[in-house]
Amino acid sequence: MHGFILRRLALLVPTLAGISVAVFLMIHLVPGDPAQAMLGERANAETLAALRYEMGLDQPLYRQFGRFVSDLLRGDLGRSFRTHEKVATEVFRRFPATFELTMAAMAFAITGGLGLGLLAAVRRGSTIDYLSMGVATAGISMPVFWLALVLILLLAVQFPLFPISGRVSSHTFIESQTGISFIDALLAGDLQAFSDVVRHLTLPAITLGTIPLAVIARMTRSSLLEVLGEDYIRTAWAKGLPRRLVLLRHALRNAFIPTLTVIALEFGYLLGGAIITETIYAWPGIGRWLFLAVLARDFRAVQGGVLLLAILFILINLLADVLYALLDPRIRYDRR
Numbered sequence: 001m002h003g004f005i006l007r008r009l010a011l012l013v014p015t016l017a018g019i020s021v022a023v024f025l026m027i028h029l030v031p032g033d034p035a036q037a038m039l040g041e042r043a044n045a046e047t048l049a050a051l052r053y054e055m056g057l058d059q060p061l062y063r064q065f066g067r068f069v070s071d072l073l074r075g076d077l078g079r080s081f082r083t084h085e086k087v088a089t090e091v092f093r094r095f096p097a098t099f100e101l102t103m104a105a106m107a108f109a110i111t112g113g114l115g116l117g118l119l120a121a122v123r124r125g126s127t128i129d130y131l132s133m134g135v136a137t138a139g140i141s142m143p144v145f146w147l148a149l150v151l152i153l154l155l156a157v158q159f160p161l162f163p164i165s166g167r168v169s170s171h172t173f174i175e176s177q178t179g180i181s182f183i184d185a186l187l188a189g190d191l192q193a194f195s196d197v198v199r200h201l202t203l204p205a206i207t208l209g210t211i212p213l214a215v216i217a218r219m220t221r222s223s224l225l226e227v228l229g230e231d232y233i234r235t236a237w238a239k240g241l242p243r244r245l246v247l248l249r250h251a252l253r254n255a256f257i258p259t260l261t262v263i264a265l266e267f268g269y270l271l272g273g274a275i276i277t278e279t280i281y282a283w284p285g286i287g288r289w290l291f292l293a294v295l296a297r298d299f300r301a302v303q304g305g306v307l308l309l310a311i312l313f314i315l316i317n318l319l320a321d322v323l324y325a326l327l328d329p330r331i332r333y334d335r336r
Contacts, residue, residue, distance in 0.1 A: 009318075012311070012314055015310070015314060016307060016310060016311065019306065019307065019310045020068075020069070020072065020303065020307065021065075023302065023303050023306050023307075024065055024068060024299075024303060028061060028064070028299065033048075033052075033057075033297070034055065034057065034081050034296070034297040034298065034299065035048050035051040035052045035055065035057060036048060039051060055081060068300075068303070075088075076088075077091075077300065077303070077304035077307075078300040078303075078304070079300065080293070080298055080300060080301045081296065081297075081298045081299075081300065081301070082292070082293060082296045082298045082301065083301075087300055087301050087303075087304035087305075088304065090289065090301065090304075091286060091289075091304055091305060091308050094284060094285050094286045094289050095179075095285075095286060095308070096178070096179030096180050097167060097179075097181075097278075097283060097284050097285035097286075098271075098274055098278070098283075098285035098286040098287060099180065100167075100180045100181060100182070100201070101201065101204055101205060101208065101274060101277070101278070101283060101285060102208070102267070102270045102271065102274060104201050104204075104205035104209075105204075105205045105206075105207075105208035105209035105212070105270055106209065106212065106263075106266070106267065106270060107205075107209075108205050108206060108209040108213065109209040109210075109212035109213040109216055109266065110216060110263060112209075112213045112216075112217070113212070113213045113214070113215070113216025113217040113219075113220060114216065114217075114220055114252075114256075114259075116132045116135065116136060116213075116217035116220075116221075117132075117216065117217040117218070117219070117220025117221040117223075117224060117259075118220060118221075118224060118247070118252060119132055120132035120133055120217070120221040121220070121221045121224035121225050121228065122224075122247065124225060129221075132217065132221075133217075133218070133221065135214070135217075136213075136214040136215075136217040136218050137214070138214075139210045139211060139213055139214030139217075140211060140214040140215065140218075142210065142211075144207060144208070144211070144276045144277060145276055145280060147207050147210055148203075148204075148207045148276075148277060148280045148281065149280070151203050151206060151207060152164055152203065152280075155203060156203065161199075162199050162200075162202050162203050163199060163200050163203075164203075164281070164282075165281050165282035165283075166200055166281075166282055166283070166284075167181050167197065167200050167201075167283065167284060168181060168193070168196055168197055168200055169196050169200075172192075172193050172196045172197075173193075174188065174190070174193050174197070175188060181197040181201075182194055182197045182198060182201070185197050203281065204277050204278070204281045204283055207277050207280075207281075208270055208274060208277045209270075211266075211269065212263075212266035212269060212270060215262055215266060216259060216262055216263060216266065219258060219259045219262045220255065220256075220259050223255035223256075223257075223258050223259055224251060224252065224255040226255070227251050227254050227255045228251055230254075232250065233246065233250060233251055236250050257324060260320055260323055260324065261320065263320070264316055264317050264319075264320035265317075267312075267313065267316045268313045268316070271309045271312060271313060274286070274287035275287035275288070275290055275291055278291075279291045286305055286308070286309070289301070289305065290302060290305045290306075293305065
């Protein structure tokens with residue numbers, strides 16, 4: 001196991017190198033001028049030239065890339081052209097908000113997806129099965145931005161149950177200890193602030209987690225139907241084991257192994273989908289920050305944000321591979 005983890009971590013280096021090259025080229029080949037975006041349309045040529053010189057944009061592309069790689073090896077992601085702050089500082093300041101939203105959305109997706117999938121598999125061919133899979137199909141079919149607008153219209157405008165934007169209300173103060181609002185509210189023992197955080201988190205989490213929920217539900221149902229037909233499940237039924245024990249301990253545990261792959265991949269979707277969700281709900285996370293950086297042609301900020309998301313995605317998939325071995329004793333990565 002340790003050897004497998006080390007090999008996967010070693011692959012992180014060429015993967016990030018490839019991502020760095022791809023992002024650098026895509027950002028620099030997109031039409032537009034960062035200096036023009038910063039100074040505005042009325043800036044004169046001398047001012048634009050001075051700013052391009054200061055930002056290194058007057059140098060050939062290979063020199064700009066060499067400078068970027070040199071800074072990256074020193075752990076320096078550069079400074080944002082838009083905010084003039086270090087990119088690393090900007091990223092880590094906004095990461096807790098994105099992490100909070102992503103974990104809430106994934107908790108919603110896993111809980112709802114496993115529940116719907118289990119219910120549909122156990123009640124195969126019934127009305128409940130058709131309704132569950134109908135909900136899953138609808139969830140996959142709905143674009144994130146459309147679902148967000150519908151939820152805002154219904155649950156924030158027509159029936160003002162939840163706020164439209166932000167992490168907390170303007171009148172709520174939470175002392176930051178971890179950067180994750182609902183944990184900070186619990187640590188402070190402020191239940192009113194905790195309730196306010198949950199209300200702000202509900203709509204973005206539902207919006208972001210609906211598509212993963214639908215995918216997990218469909219995969220869970222498919223895997224469970226296959227497992228429920230195995231000999232060891234029929235043996236468990238023949239022994240008279242309780243229904244809950246057969247379904248949860250024997251069937252669901254084995255069916256969860258392929259579902260785990262989907263969950264790991266859906267984490268990548270959540271990291272990408274967070275850009276749209278955070279922008280619509282004005283959620284102060286990495287996704288919204290990246291969206292504003294792209295609009296401003298702030299390629300240093302984009303490079304830093306994308307690299308962080310790539311590292312997170314690789315580590316999540318590594319964790320999924322480790323969990324395979326814990327769930328299925330037949331899997332041994334170090335076996336020759």
